[in-house]
Amino acid sequence: MKRALALAKRGRTSPNPMVGAVIVKDGRIVGEGYHRRAGMPHAEVEAISAAGDAARGADLYVTLEPCCHFGRTPPCTEAIIEAGIASVTAAMVDPDQRVAGKGLKELEAAGIKITCGLLEDHARKLNEVFIKHVTTGLPFVTLKFAMTLDGKIATSTGDSKWVSCDASRRIVHRLRQRSNAVMVGIGTVLADDPSLTARIGSRVYYPTRVVVDGNAMTPPDAAMLSLPEGETIIAVTNSAPMDRVRKLKQARVRIVVIDGQRPGLQIPDDRPSDDSGRVSLPALIELLGSQGITSILLEGGGRIAASALASGIVDKVIAFIAPKIVGGEAAHSPVEGVGVLTMAEALRLERLSVKNIGCDIMIEAYPCLPAL
DSSP states (O other): OHHHHHHHTTOBOTTSOOOEEEEEETTEEEEEEEOOBTTSOOHHHHHHHHHGGGGTTOEEEESSOOOOSOSSSOOHHHHHHHHTOOEEEESSOOOSTTTTTHHHHHHHHTTOEEEEOTTHHHHHHHTHHHHHHHHHSOOEEEEEEEEETTSOSBOTTOOOTTSSOHHHHHHHHHHHHHSSEEEEEHHHHHHHOOOOOEEETTEEEOOEEEEEOTTOOOOTTOGGGGOSSSOEEEEEOTTSOHHHHHHHHHTTOEEEEBOSSSBOSSOOTTOOOOSOOOOOHHHHHHHHHHTTOOEEEEOSOHHHHHHHHHHTOOOEEEEEEESOOOOOTTSBOSSOSSOOSSGGGSOOEEEEEEEEETTEEEEEEEEOOOOO
């Protein structure tokens, strides 16, 4: 199963889950595979094809319950039964309601021995994005920031290049590559004019760019608006001046209006006024999830981080801590806003993992869910 999980990580399958499969017979691996991309053969089919005749009477280990429905590809359960697999060990049940245990029952009805739950925690973390989106319709949101040892993301002048080391920045580009969208606030656009691309070696990847910009202050000549690939979405409110909105539309930007209650697809010219000027982040991610975005990497400054945490949209936090001290009361922090009044009110994180990345420390953790 560990081998199957390692294989699964190679896939780039959004919006589908990452799945790996290994076929074992007489104590040795006779076939293995993984789901490479959406629409391509699933892991079980790849492993069966690699095993050939050796699959008959063999044991299949797979990181997710085999599918039993027609999608872009035929059901994996049919291929498993036809191949003569003797037993199937799955790490977890597929939370997709089209499957949700039906695949395992179908295999069991065909006389195949079924086991489920081996290394389930590992499998659930592997597919945390898929699980969130398929069960809620919402994207999985990761808040990422880099700070100095004294908790600063920039100096009092706004200089932030660079807080973290080269190795940490390479990981950030991997995170961007693996995310459907990268989101920032208007403050980051005005201060840094970022492209929000993912640069891996000599290749450049273009995730969807999302800017939270209630008053449509993004410059029409911003760097991200002239990229050759990928879409830029700017979320504004009803209070955004129409002249700015028109200029952004002319720059091939997709504008979405979030009125604080319900997300909208377009701004009507006769829209009602709204004095808030603030985009509802829960409404925004609901809209993005409904349009097929399953994962968002939230970057940017302390204000949007504070708003995201306060609104409860953050599923995971990744922090890079650099061995530097900046100081200064006016220097920027990763999470700003009003903050809490007592330490007892502080947002707690759980399931921590800590790694050394170059000279930095990388912490990955999950906000604690409130007690029911």
